[in-house]
Amino acid sequence: MSGDTSSRKVKRFSESDRGSDFDAATQKALEEIDVCQNEIDNINEKASEEILKVEQKYNQLRKPFFDKRNHIISNIPNFWITAIMNHPDLSALLDDSEEDCLHHLTKLEVEEFEDIKSGYWIKFYFEENPYFENAVITKEYHLGCATPTSESTQIIWKEGCTLGQISETSRGGRKRRHEPSKTFFGWFNDNIDPYTDDIAEVIKDDLWLNPLQYYLVPDVEGDGENNGMEQDDGSSSSDIEETGDDDENKSASQRGRSA
Template sequence: MAEVDHAALEANKDELEAIVKLTEKAELELALKRNELMTPIFEKRREVIAKIPKFWPTVLQMSHAVSEMSEPRDVPALDHLTDVWVKYDPKDPRLFDIILTFSENPYFTNKELVKKVRVRPGEDGQDEPFSEDFKINWKEGKDLTNSKRKKDELDSASFFEWFTDDDASLAQYFALEFFAEALSIYVNGGEDNMDDDDDDESVDLEGSEDEEEEEHPKKKSKK
C-alpha cells in the first residue's frame, strides 16, 4: 500500500503552503468574477420566473436536499414564498445572504427571512463559515418550530429551524447549487432528471417528449 512521504512534505512545506495560498487567491478571484457575470443574468431570470405561479415553492419540493429539511406542516407556509435571492458580498464571495420573500400569510409577520453566512477563525487557524441566527416573528399559535407541538409532529425538524441553525453547509449548497440551478430543476422536474455535466442555465422546453420516445429503441438495441 502506498504511503505518504512525510519527510518530503516537510522538506517542501514552505513552497507547498505558498501554492495553497495562490490557489485560494485564484479561487476567490474566480468566484468574484462569476458573481459579477451571473448576477445580471439571475436578475433577468428573477423577472421572468415571477410570472410563473408558485415557482419557488415547487422548486423547493423538487430539490432532495431542501425538501428533506421540511415537513408536511411547513408546506402551507412555504406556499407563500414568492422570491429567493442570494446577495454576495462584493469583496468576499464567502459572505452572502440568502433572502426568502413571502407574501402576507397567517404564520409570521416577516416579509423576508434571511440566512446570513459569515466566516470566523476556526480551531486550526483557518476561516470557517457559519450562519447567523435570524428571528422569525411568528403569529400567535402559528410557530412551526414550537417545542410545545405534539410529539408526533416533531419527529423531524421544520424547514424554518434552518434560520436559527449556525451550520452553513446547507446554506452553501442552497446558494451555489439550488439557487443557481433553480430553473433547470423546475424544467426537468427535479435534480434526478438533470444532466450531471450541465453547468449552465440552458434548458430544453420542448424536447422532453421526443427524448422519451428515442430512449426506448436505444434500450432495445443493447439487448
C-alpha cells in the first residue's frame, strides 16, 4: 500500500510542479495540502494494518463454528448440491452430468491465507464416485502479488468421464481441441484471470458464509394453483355466459307477454 501511495504523491505534487506557473500563495497552499495528504496516507496505511489484525482475530473466532457447521451438514444428504442448485448465480453453471456428479459432494470449505489479503483456498470434498478418483479438489488463489494467479487440482478422471469440457467439430469434420465450457468444472479448471472470477467470489463471500439460506429456498413450483382456487366456487366463464343467455331469454319472454 505504501508503494502505491508514494507513486500517487509523486504524480500529485512532483518537483517539476514546484517550478510551475503558480503564484507564491498558491504554491505555499499546494505544499501544505501535500503535507496533509501525506499524513492522511500514513493514517490510511495504519488503519489497513489494524483492520487486518481485527479480521485475522475474527477469522480465528469463526473457524470452530464453520467446522461445527460442516460436521452437522455432513449428516444431511445432498445439502451442498441443493444449496448450489438453489443459488441463482451457481445453478446456471451445472449441466445434467455435473449436477449428478455434485450429488457426491460431501463438504465445501473456504479457507483464507493467514494474512487474508494474499489469497484463499476453495476445497471440495467428494465421496467415492463414478466420475473421478480425487477425494478432494482445491482451487487456490494468490492475490497478494503483482500478477494474481490461481491454481486448480488436476482432476484424475475415470475412463469416459471428462466433465466441463466440450469438443467442437469443424466444417471438415475434424475435431478441434477441447475447450472449457461455461460449467462448474469448466470454471474450476479456468485459471486465466483470478480478478474476474465472479464464481469464486460468490462461493467465498455468499454461499460459504450462509449456505442454509439457499438450502431452505422454498419450492416455487405449482404457481398455477392459484388459478384453480379462483374457481373453487364452481363458477366458470361458460357458466356465466349461460346465465347471461337465460336472462336474455327471460326478458324476451316477458316483452312478448306484455305485447
